[in-house]
Amino acid sequence: MNPLDEEWESWKTTFEKKYNSPEEETIRRAAWEKNKIYIEDHNKQYEQGLTSFTMGLNQFSDMIEGESPCGCMNKKTTQPN
Template identity: 55%
Template sequence: MHRPDLYESHGDRLRNGLNQVTPATNINIVCASGMKSNKMAAQSLTGGHQDVMVAGGMESMSNSDEASLDSQWEQWKLTHGKEYNGQGEEGIRRAIWEKNMHMIEAHNKEAALGIHSFTMGMNHLGDLRPEEVCCCKKTCDRKSKLPKSVD
């Protein structure tokens, strides 16, 4: 079955004044196709395979919508056995968790572009502020002993 939405890059090149022999690639993944296309273009340029590249995505499923964020929050609480003393505390912890989630997503987008050498993920500390994680001087002092090569 022909699915025109799977071949958007080919139509896009024609709509934007490029001819049919101009190479075009579709990335048929649901999430983060824009990031993947930019990464592939960057690799092609830095590897000397192409002199000019056009890259982009057709969707923005990388940005979590509210329903998805709600389900991620509920799953995270279940996974890590999190319970709060009322909706007030939960609201505060959820806001911190969301801020951390967005920071992680932004970092990972940059990592996909080669800006960072590692990716990040949410863990059991996701509902804590940095000063709550680093609760004692001994723990904080360990960070200063990391090698300078660590991002």
């Protein structure tokens, strides 16, 4: 198992993540990896004094774009005039 696989498995254990299918796990893993890269890039900027805070992986790190912590999708709605 490579280090990224080990980190993924450890993260899932820490946050008690279970997925309904291999397909869902693949989607969540891709989101987690994308967020991990974003966080690592941000923290490099912090080390260079370019930002004032650090970030880390948490229980929401496997969320896909547009999803909110409640498990629902954010939708833009238009209001009638």
